[in-house]
Amino acid sequence: MLDVRKFPKGFLLGSSGSAYQYEGAWNEDGKGPSIWDVAVHEKPSRIQDGSTGDVACDSYHLYKEDVKIMSYVGLDFFRFSFSWSRILPTGFPNCINQAGIDFYNNFIDELIKHNVTPFATIYHWDLPKQLQELGGWTNPDVVQWFVDYAKVLFDNFGHKVKIWATINEPSMICLGGYGAGLLAPFVNAYGIGEYACAEHVLLAHAKTYRLYHEVYKGKGKVGIVLNTHWFEPVTNSKEDKKAVSDIIQFELGIYANPIYDPCGDYPEVVKKRVAAKSSEQGFPRSRLPKLSYRDLKLIKGSADFLGINMYSTYFVYRNESVKGSYHVPSSLDDLEVGFSITQRPFSVATSTNPRDFYKLLVKIKKLYNNPTVYITENGLSNDGGLEDDDRIEYIAGHINALLDAVDQGCDVRAYSVWSLLDNFEWLFGYKNKYGLYEVDFSSPKRTRTPRKSAHFYRNVTQSRSIERCDL
Numbered sequence: 001m002l003d004v005r006k007f008p009k010g011f012l013l014g015s016s017g018s019a020y021q022y023e024g025a026w027n028e029d030g031k032g033p034s035i036w037d038v039a040v041h042e043k044p045s046r047i048q049d050g051s052t053g054d055v056a057c058d059s060y061h062l063y064k065e066d067v068k069i070m071s072y073v074g075l076d077f078f079r080f081s082f083s084w085s086r087i088l089p090t091g092f093p094n095c096i097n098q099a100g101i102d103f104y105n106n107f108i109d110e111l112i113k114h115n116v117t118p119f120a121t122i123y124h125w126d127l128p129k130q131l132q133e134l135g136g137w138t139n140p141d142v143v144q145w146f147v148d149y150a151k152v153l154f155d156n157f158g159h160k161v162k163i164w165a166t167i168n169e170p171s172m173i174c175l176g177g178y179g180a181g182l183l184a185p186f187v188n189a190y191g192i193g194e195y196a197c198a199e200h201v202l203l204a205h206a207k208t209y210r211l212y213h214e215v216y217k218g219k220g221k222v223g224i225v226l227n228t229h230w231f232e233p234v235t236n237s238k239e240d241k242k243a244v245s246d247i248i249q250f251e252l253g254i255y256a257n258p259i260y261d262p263c264g265d266y267p268e269v270v271k272k273r274v275a276a277k278s279s280e281q282g283f284p285r286s287r288l289p290k291l292s293y294r295d296l297k298l299i300k301g302s303a304d305f306l307g308i309n310m311y312s313t314y315f316v317y318r319n320e321s322v323k324g325s326y327h328v329p330s331s332l333d334d335l336e337v338g339f340s341i342t343q344r345p346f347s348v349a350t351s352t353n354p355r356d357f358y359k360l361l362v363k364i365k366k367l368y369n370n371p372t373v374y375i376t377e378n379g380l381s382n383d384g385g386l387e388d389d390d391r392i393e394y395i396a397g398h399i400n401a402l403l404d405a406v407d408q409g410c411d412v413r414a415y416s417v418w419s420l421l422d423n424f425e426w427l428f429g430y431k432n433k434y435g436l437y438e439v440d441f442s443s444p445k446r447t448r449t450p451r452k453s454a455h456f457y458r459n460v461t462q463s464r465s466i467e468r469c470d471l
């Protein structure tokens with residue numbers, strides 16, 4: 001007999017996408033350009049297959065078909081993002097693009113009609129171009145620009161959308177976009193940019209949270225979506241173990257601590273390490289800007305749920321080889337930890353072990369006093385094909401790990417597969433396939449075809465249960 005396990009009552013199963021990766025219609029109906037529109041049109045291209053998100057899945061035109069698919073798969077919710085520059089072409093609310101408002105209204109209505117709860121992300125990486133010209137996430141004014149934009153969303157969609165994530169993956173935005181210069185807007189301001197950005201992201205998030213609850217008296221939920229890996233020490237040495245606890249604080253804690261810690265503020269180890277390095281490097285003060293008492297108060301407690309995106313594990317070490325191996329200054333140099341996706345020197349461990357997902361959830365429970373967690377992204381990419389047993393195994397394993405964590409008392413209430421459709425995977429273009437549905441990007445119709453994993457996931461949503469598997 002099959003050993004099946006049921007989801008707890010009220011548990012939500014969904015899938016995720018984002019505006020730039022799905023919509024296409026990059027310059028249609030009054031939409032303004034975003035930093036990704038700019039990035040993908042640069043020559044030579046930084047995108048691995050030279051592609052753009054100009055058309056992507058063409059969901060701007062095909063959204064009704066997408067919702068049918070969601071309904072077939074039996075999603076409780078779909079997590080999508082608003083394109084800031086489709087709503088406000090210049091980024092500012094003096095000029096609202098009605099066609100953008102209409103598009104999202106139609107899309108949300110279609111979701112609701114099909115009993116799929118809309119789960120909206122306010123910002124998933126596509127900053128309006130004009131705001132970047134003013135410094136983007138490193139300009140303190142971005143906090144107010146963001147809140148103004150969020151207000152337009154609450155005004156227009158607040159009566160229909162009840163689950164809101166403010167910002168997707170601050171650490172990718174800040175470290176990728178303004179530190180290492182690896183993601184749009186490709187600003188290389190290592191050691192300064194990522195910390196300035198972090199402060200503004202936290203404040204923009206917290207002010208939006210307060211706006212929703214205090215001004216709108218919103219009945220829904222507002223959270224933030226943080227990305228994190230699980231981290232394993234490469235050896236059992238004291239140094240490697242400390243490297244693990246430090247990297248957790250630099251990746252996750254820098255955003256989660258100010259929201260969840262009873263004293264608020266950035267993690268002690270982050271404050272200490274950045275201050276020490278800054279002073280060694282001759283800076284007059286820490287490159288990590290101080291959060292004022294007012295800011296700390298504003299940020300503390302500003303989440304009804306913690307969205308977590310988790311895909312894989314890093315194997316982590318701290319030894320002589322790491323010293324001086326990163327750009328100076330940079331947050332990676334501040335942290336001074338080496339990491340890789342395979343366990344050196346043996347390369348035996350896999351970086352996508354579901355057991356690690358369980359460990360992460362238990363760790364989050366401990367670190368942040370058992371917050372309400374929604375898994376907002378988790379999934380596997382491969383090279384394509386409809387027989388995606390590898391993806392099924394990955395998702396089944398991770399859901400089992402999640403249910404084990406729930407059995408341990410972790411307050412995890414939702415799980416979302418990245419992604420419903422193959423889509424534009426940023427620097428990887430269309431090479432990395434994450435979809436439960438294959439999309440034929442060579443066809444103008446962008447034909448969607450269910451993979452084996454779509455049927456598998458439908459089975460899970462319909463039976464509200466999953467076969468038990470050993471992790």
Ligand code: FCB
Nearest residue numbers: 018168169227309418425
């Ligand atoms: C995450 C992003 C998401 C998607 C997945 C694969 O970092 O939030 O947009 O690209 O990775």
